[in-house]
Amino acid sequence: xxxxxxxxxxxxxxxxxxxxxxxxxxxxxxxxxxxxxxxxxxxxxxxxxxxxxxxxxxxxxxxxxxxxxxxxxxxxxxxxxxxxxxxxxxxxxxxxxxxxxxxxxxxxxxxxxxxxxxxxxxxxxxxxxxxxxxxxxxxxxxxxxxxxxxxxxxxxxxxxxxxxxxxxxxxxxxxxxxxxxxxxxxxxxxxxxxxxxxxxxxxxxxxxxxxxxxxxxxxxxxxxxxxxxxxxxxxxxxxxxxxxxxxxxxxxxxxxxxxxxxxxxxxxxxxxxxxxxxxxxxxxxxxxxxxxxxxxxxxxxxxxxxxxxxxxxxxxxxxxxxxxxxxxxxxxxxxxxxxxxxxxxxxxxxxxxxxxxxxxxxxxxxxxxxxxxxxxxxxxxxxxxxxxxxxxxxxxxxxxxxxxxxxxxxxxxxxxxxxxxxxxxxxxxxxxxxxxxxxxxxxxxxxxxxxxxxxxxxxxxxxxxxxxxxxxxxxxxxxxxxxxxxxxxxxxxxxxxxxxxxxxxxxxxxxxxxxxxxxxxxxxxxxxxxxxxxxxxxxxxxxxxxx
Numbered sequence: 369x370x371x372x373x374x375x376x377x378x379x380x381x382x383x384x385x386x387x388x389x390x391x392x393x394x395x396x397x398x399x400x401x402x403x404x405x406x407x408x409x410x411x412x413x414x415x416x417x418x419x420x421x422x423x424x425x426x427x428x429x430x431x432x433x434x435x436x437x438x439x440x441x442x443x444x445x446x447x448x449x450x451x452x453x454x455x456x457x458x459x460x461x462x463x464x465x466x467x468x469x470x471x472x473x474x475x476x477x478x479x480x481x482x483x484x485x486x487x488x489x490x491x492x493x494x495x496x497x498x499x500x501x502x503x504x505x506x507x508x509x510x511x512x513x514x515x516x517x518x519x520x521x522x523x524x525x526x527x528x529x530x531x532x533x534x535x536x537x538x539x540x541x542x543x544x545x546x547x548x549x550x551x552x553x554x555x556x557x558x559x560x561x562x563x564x565x566x567x568x569x570x571x572x573x574x575x576x577x578x579x580x581x582x583x584x585x586x587x588x589x590x591x592x593x594x595x596x597x598x599x600x601x602x603x604x605x606x607x608x609x610x611x612x613x614x615x616x617x618x619x620x621x622x623x624x625x626x627x628x629x630x631x632x633x634x635x636x637x638x639x640x641x642x643x644x645x646x647x648x649x650x651x652x653x654x655x656x657x658x659x660x661x662x663x664x665x666x667x668x669x670x671x672x673x674x675x676x677x678x679x680x681x682x683x684x685x686x687x688x689x690x691x692x693x694x695x696x697x698x699x700x701x702x703x704x705x706x707x708x709x710x711x712x713x714x715x716x717x718x719x720x721x722x723x724x725x726x727x728x729x730x731x732x733x734x735x736x737x738x739x740x741x742x743x744x745x746x747x748x749x750x751x752x753x754x755x756x757x758x759x760x761x762x763x764x765x766x767x768x769x770x771x772x773x774x775x776x777x778x779x780x781x782x783x784x785x786x787x788x789x790x791x792x793x794x795x796x797x798x799x800x801x802x803x804x805x806x807x808x809x810x811x812x813x814x815x816x817x818x819x820x821x822x823x824x825x826x827x828x829x830x831x832x833x834x835x836x837x838x839x840x841x842x843x844x845x846x847x848x849x850x851x852x853x854x855x856x857x858x859x860x861x862x863x864x865x866x867x868x869x870x871x872x873x874x875x876x877x878x879x880x881x882x883x884x885x886x887x888x889x890x891x892x893x894x895x896x897x898x899x900x901x902x903x904x905x906x907x908x909x910x911x912x913x914x915x
Contacts, residue, residue, distance in 0.1 A: 386741055386769055388561050392584045395433060395469035396556045398462075398628040403430035406631055412459045413607070415637040415650065424459045426631065432546040433466035438554040439545035440471060443523070445498055447472035447557060448564065452496040453615070454478040454487070454505040456638035460527045461614045462624065463546055464500045469565050469584070472557035476567050476579070477615035480640070481883035484512045485830055490569050491521060494579055494776065500525045506539060561585035561769070567776060568617055570715040571814065571823025579776030580715045587625050589770025593719030593739045594626035597686040597709045598658045599726065601632055605681075609635040609650065610660040611642050617718050618689055618819065621770075622711075623660050641884075644672035648679075655681040662689040662819035663696060664850050666708070670699045677703050688712060689819030690851045691807045694732040710735050712807065714793055715821075716772040716785065717764050720744055721805055734804040735797075742768055746799045751787055756801040759808055763790040813907050815844030817852050820885050824907065827878060827886055831856060834877050836864040841897050841905045845890060845914050856888035857897060857910055866893035 402409070407427035414422045424432075445451065451468045453475060455461045468475040476494045478487060487508060491499070499509065499521060506526050527542040559565070565584040569577040598608070608627045612619035614636075627634045635654055639646070642665050651659065659682065661669070666687060685706045692710045700708045711722030712735045721744055723729050723736035730736070738744040743765035746754040754760035764771070766789050774782045785791055796808040815822040824842035831840035839859035844852030858874070860866065871891045878887040898909040 386588075386767070388585060388588060388769060390560060391558055392561045392588065393469060393472075393556050393559045394565055394584055394587045394625065395437070395466040395471075397587065398469075398625055399426065399430040399433050399466045400556070402426040402628065402631040409604075409631060410633045411628060412462060413633060413635045413654070414458050415635060415654070417638070419653070421654070426628075429459070429462060429466070429628075433463045433470060434551060434554055434556075435549040436463055436467035436542070436546040437470040437556070438551055439549040440467060440473075440498065441554070442549075445471060445473060449473045449498070450476050450494045450496040450567065452476045452478055452491055452494065452499045454480070454482070454499060454501040454508075455527065456480050456502070456640075457614050457619070457636040458638055459636065460500075460502075460542065461636075462628065462634075464542075465620075465625075467546075469559075470556035472559050472563060472565075474564050474567050474581070476569075477620060479613050479615040479883060481613075481885060483879070483881050483883060484508060485881040486826070486883055486886075488512055489576060489826070490579075493569075493576070494567060495520045497522045498525060500527070500542065502527045509537070559584050561588070562773070564773060568615075568620075568715050571821055571826065576826055576829075577823060578778055578781060580772040581774050581776050582770075582772050585769040586621065586772075587629060589717075589741075589768055590621050590626055590719050591629065592741045593711060593713075593722055594622070594630075596722050596724045596727070596739050597622075597660075597711055598684050599724075600683070601630070601658055605655075606632045606658060607635055607654065607656050608632060608658045608660075609637075609654075609656045611637075611639065611647060611665055612660065612662060612689075612819070616820075617713070617715050618660065618662065621718055622686070622688065642668065644669040648672070648677065651679050651682060657681050658684045658686075660686045660688070663687050663692045664690065664818040666692070666696050666700065667849055670696060670703070673703055675703070676705075679704060682706065684709065686711060690816045691735075697732040711739070712736075712762075712805075713770070714795075716793075717768055717770050717791055719770060720764050720768065721762075731802075731804050734800075734806045737803050737805065744805070745790070746797055746805065747787075747790065747792075751790075754799065756799055759796055759798050762793045762795045762797045762805070762807075763787075764793065765789065766791055813843070815842075815852050815854055817844065817847075817854060818850045818885060822854060822886055827854065827856070827882065827888070830878050830881050831858060831874065831888075833881075834874055836860055836870060837874070839897050839905075841907055841910055842888065843907050843911045843914065853889040854886060855890040855892065855914065857892050857894045859894055859897060 403426040411426045411429045523538040562583045566582045567579045610623040686709045688711045707725035720742040746760040827842045838861045841857045845855040847853045898906040
């Protein structure tokens, strides 16, 4: 294990204290090393739809990820190749990721909610050679492939059938590859800390989603934050769970990989939509001890709860993805008997601010302070540190191990993200005299809805494919439950009339092509849209008129 002693929290500008190993491989660190220490310890508990649990131990996780890696290597997949992963929560997600890391390949997680257009763009942009998915994913790709063949995809690996596959694309059996492939001395690639390992797509405001490419060191960068938010977890009964999709940084890097690294058990439930009553039931029935729940989900649980909720096994409650707020903080304290340890980060560099009640860092309405090992400042418009109480942009020092390497194929966008050695988050915050940082909001067009960061451009592009729409603009509208909802302003083509039926058709059009969280929950028909003299839509004008 990488020795990272957790330091006492200090001022946000404290010097970085990282000493990174030259060589590091996430697959080895999260499967093989724990298996050497405790081979029979449960790594993942899969909860079936009927509530039945099944377990996989670290020795099996290590073995199957190595066998899958060996099978992929036999088919020519290796260093730097992109392996797309489209699967619900479960052991197969972990096996697929760990196999990719062991190969020195680049894992590209894809959310379950992605539909044809969203998948097509990401697969093409990443140049993925392999897609690991299930029967549902195979069906999506089959429809997509018939419409427009995927140029770079060599084959699909399916976890549960769908072997007929997409036209002209071989579909291989995941189980046979992960269980029956001879190892013949297979060993994980000797990878350096900076070698590319993971690419998660984030949404931008001026173009299509961008692939944030991370090195093998990204996991090391998350370990102090994980310890900060979740310790103590030293007993053998520690069980971690999150409703966040493991395709997102919140599920993958805040829970799954760090828990496996420390040899702890993670519970998986392949949900399609968050349900607060199911969440309460899972926490109680399976005696979950450590949980990460985004603020919107916590607000839904608050609305569903009646009085105090008895969850005696729950020890730590972490939350991130959007502002938590004092009201939800106080509800968790009063109803659950827990202080929410809020934290903050971005896909580009995650887990850099946070709270830890057990370490005396906790304040309602504030994110917290810089997590040990992170340097975070609030910068004014000139790039200078803001005075206490003054609003500015949250910035993270670029030497943090969780810092992304680059935006895939976008050197100019990568360069624009940094200024004088600091990564500019685009988020506005305020640091008090006590060092606590509070989140204010975005300084660009990113929409924060139910913990998802959504760029308007991809949705606008999809809307313009609808036969009735001539122009479209998308903004975030304030919402008490989700923080914001996606609102679309559309100008119709001649011959089409505004109606409730057309709104429903437009919403379904986007849901079927992008994802369930990106469709516009509100649509307003407009005669025209505000534009600059150069023809750019002025979303800020629309936001100001909507707020």
